[in-house]
Amino acid sequence: MAFNSFATVDDVGTGEDHAEAPAAEICDAARHNGGTQLVRPAAEYLPSYRAALERGWSPNTVNPAAGWIELDRIHADPVAFLNAQDDPHAKGEPITLPDGSVVPRLPGYRRWIWDGKLAGVVSLRWQPGSAALPQHVLGHVGYTVVPWKRGRGYATAALRDLLPEVGVLGLPHVELSTDVGNLASQHVIMANGGVLVERFNKPAAFGPDSFALRWRIMLDQ
Numbered sequence: 001m002a003f004n005s006f007a008t009v010d011d012v013g014t015g016e017d018h019a020e021a022p023a024a025e026i027c028d029a030a031r032h033n034g035g036t037q038l039v040r041p042a043a044e045y046l047p048s049y050r051a052a053l054e055r056g057w058s059p060n061t062v063n064p065a066a067g068w069i070e071l072d073r074i075h076a077d078p079v080a081f082l083n084a085q086d087d088p089h090a091k092g093e094p095i096t097l098p099d100g101s102v103v104p105r106l107p108g109y110r111r112w113i114w115d116g117k118l119a120g121v122v123s124l125r126w127q128p129g130s131a132a133l134p135q136h137v138l139g140h141v142g143y144t145v146v147p148w149k150r151g152r153g154y155a156t157a158a159l160r161d162l163l164p165e166v167g168v169l170g171l172p173h174v175e176l177s178t179d180v181g182n183l184a185s186q187h188v189i190m191a192n193g194g195v196l197v198e199r200f201n202k203p204a205a206f207g208p209d210s211f212a213l214r215w216r217i218m219l220d221q
């Protein structure tokens with residue numbers, strides 16, 4: 001998912017309706033898992049999130065500058081930044097694809113992977129009433145772990161913790177995409193029951209001859 005190409009964690013969240021978000025409600029009981037939990041972005045976690053950005057980490061693996069942009073937003077209005085992490089009604093700004101084209105935002109939200117400090121981000125986006133996604137949206141779920149905490153099972157646990165929330169939305173499955181060479185992400189998906197669907201060429205907006213793998217995880221209904 002950032003979407004190393006696909007599902008970039010950056011595609012979600014610039015909404016304003018934090019308090020009424022059904023996604024936020026279902027995340028209220030953050031589940032503990034192997035020393036990590038998914039937390040709804042909140043003021044108490046923000047200093048650690050900001051510190052990770054200041055170390056040069058970008059939550060968007062496609063855009064290394066995204067971290068600095070987020071730091072500016074946090075500095076300008078931390079409350080608005082936090083509220084924007086929950087956008088289940090797609091009220092945020094449209095999405096700009098790598099070729100500069102602009103597409104509508106889907107409903108979505110982010111959760112922060114927390115082990116006592118910020119460890120990463122997992123994001124979800126969906127199309128209401130459908131498991132299908134527009135062609136330019138390469139997956140429902142995206143995740144990234146800060147480089148200094150990789151290899152500890154954090155992404156595997158984060159995806160496992162997120163899936164029950166997706167089921168509440170009524171989706172029968174989620175799709176994820178990985179770059180062909182992103183073996184770590186492929187391990188994360190397979191450890192969560194994901195199966196390979198196809199190898200495909202990403203839409204032209206992502207560049208010419210840009211191949212990826214599409215994965216599917218079936219959800220218990």
Ligand SMILES: CC(C)(COP(=O)(O)OP(=O)(O)OC[C@H]1O[C@@H](n2cnc3c(N)ncnc32)[C@H](O)[C@@H]1OP(=O)(O)O)[C@@H](O)C(=O)NCCC(=O)NCCS
Binds near residue numbers: 144153177
């Ligand atoms: C992909 C990513 C999220 C994995 O996070 P993580 O917390 O280190 O993942 P986990 O520790 O839960 O699991 C990683 C798995 O990949 C395996 N792995 C890691 N590097 C590998 C490599 N180079 N080759 C093969 N397997 C590898 C690990 O052994 C582990 O598998 P296992 O549990 O079967 O042993 C992290 O590397 C990352 O943030 N990358 C940049 C962003 C990104 O690529 N996001 C996903 C886009 S699709």
